Amino acid sequence: MKTLSALLDDTKSLLAPLKVHAPETILLSRAVAAIKRDVQKVDVEQTKALQLRVADLIRNSQQTSLSSRDLKDSCRTFFHPPHAPALQSDLRETLCDQVQTLQKRSALFALLDAYLDGFETSDEAIRWLAERLSQITSSWPWRDTDTWPEKIANFDLLSPDLAPLRLADEMLTSTHDQRRILDRAGLDTDGRRQGGLGLAAFIAACQQVRLLKGGTAVQPQKRLMDWASLSSTSLAYPTAWPQFAGALFEPWSSREPSPSHRAVLLDRAMAFAGDPRITPQRWRPVEETAAGAYAIILRWLTQTSVRQFFDIVSETMTDRPDMWRERRAFWEEYLDANQIDAAWVAFGSDGARRADRAARKSGDGSLSKYGRLSSGSGRTSQHAALIMTFGDTTIVEWSHNGAWNVWTRGDQGHPPLFRHNGHARPDYDPSELMGAPTRGPHMSGWQTKLARIISNQTGRRP
DSSP states (O other): OOOHHHHHHOHHHHHTTOSSOOOOOHHHHHHHHHHHHHHHHOOSSOHHHHHHHHHHHHHHOOOOSOOHHHHHHHHHTTTOSSSOGGGSHHHHHHHHHHHHHHOOHHHHHHHHHHHHHSOOTTOHHHHHHHHHHHHHHHTOOOOTTOOHHHHHHHHTTTOTTTHHHHHHHHHHHOOSOHHHHHHHTTOOSHHHHTSHHHHHHHHHHHHHHHTOOGGGGHHHHHHHHHHHTSSSSSOSOGGGHHHHHHHHHGGGSSSOOOHHHHHHHHHHHHHHHOOTTTOHHHHHHHHHHOHHHHHHHHHHHHHHHHHHHHHHHHHHOOSOHHHHHHHHHHHHHHHHTTOOOEEEEEEOHHHHHHHHHHHHHHOOGGGGOOEEBOSBTTBOTTOEEEEEEETTEEEEEESTTOOEEEEOTTOSOOOOSOOOOSSSOOOBOGGGGSOOSEEEOSOTTHHHHHHHHHHHHHOOOO
């Protein structure tokens, strides 16, 4: 068996097993060459050993200057543990002095890259290095082809307070390709884009978007979501998840986005953290630091569940549409008044198929999140149940001729919300959602009776 190295050197052998005509190998050859160049650049010396050896040379040797390689590698690992030169005043002073005196281009570029990678506005070492780099670059013998002076000037790169804001503003407001913008700021590799300055700028952009209201947020949110997708993961900056969630939802605290934009916002958030009703632990940082955003997504998902229940059942419940309209009108009054804390639908198999079809057609993944009802207890595949909470009170509304059921504080057997196994297996037995201590049919006057119960137990009115 050939080794990977041998196969990379012999692309014809690599492609030989293919059953179809082999594509042109130029791009593959270039990729192989790039891999080899990167391998040759790797220093076999451990970072720890390098840092200890260079520190010894600076402190204990009569040698006046470091070799070009030691200087470059020390600048490259300026912020790297375990013995980061940036945190040792004598070492960082000496390294920067030698970069300035010897004018080694590779060392300066390594130091600039280290600054961008390790960037953090409030970090003392970063602020110190920014000041030194400003001194060094102001008198550097730049070549005509060097792009660093333009990058530094255009984005205030050596101003820790301004750089993230300048980059964030450009990423949100420009119509240019975002990768090219990041390239122009010196963030020209995937790793560097996700480094310190990239993260700080992304957080700054999130903070800007969070302050917008309603429709003014739509385009900036689209740019922010595109930025978050520049990596192969669902969120390029996982540590900025609470800020990202805030930027997606807080602008809609008093207004509603279009259904299509709302579906996009929900999809992007849940692609990273899942449905907050099913995976609440992933949303805990948002709940703790961006409570407004957390409340909004829960409100939207509650609205989705309630309206989905009535939409799906109305497709099959055609014998008494008048009765179904009455129930919908009653519960939507509470929904529109934000009196329902949470809601969850349990569908029989027919309703489940309809819900999945609606999710695919609309692009709203939240429609595919529901519980499944097993058969039995007189319920068919077309039956569905809507589980709602009002404070300590749980109410289950059934489709078709099913009764309404109320469990109040102190009652046993409150049915749980948000069961969803994701494998087309039943989540609820119908008996769990029936037989409450307080229940009744949808006969004349049922709205008045049920509204009185809700008011007495919770103080809530539509």
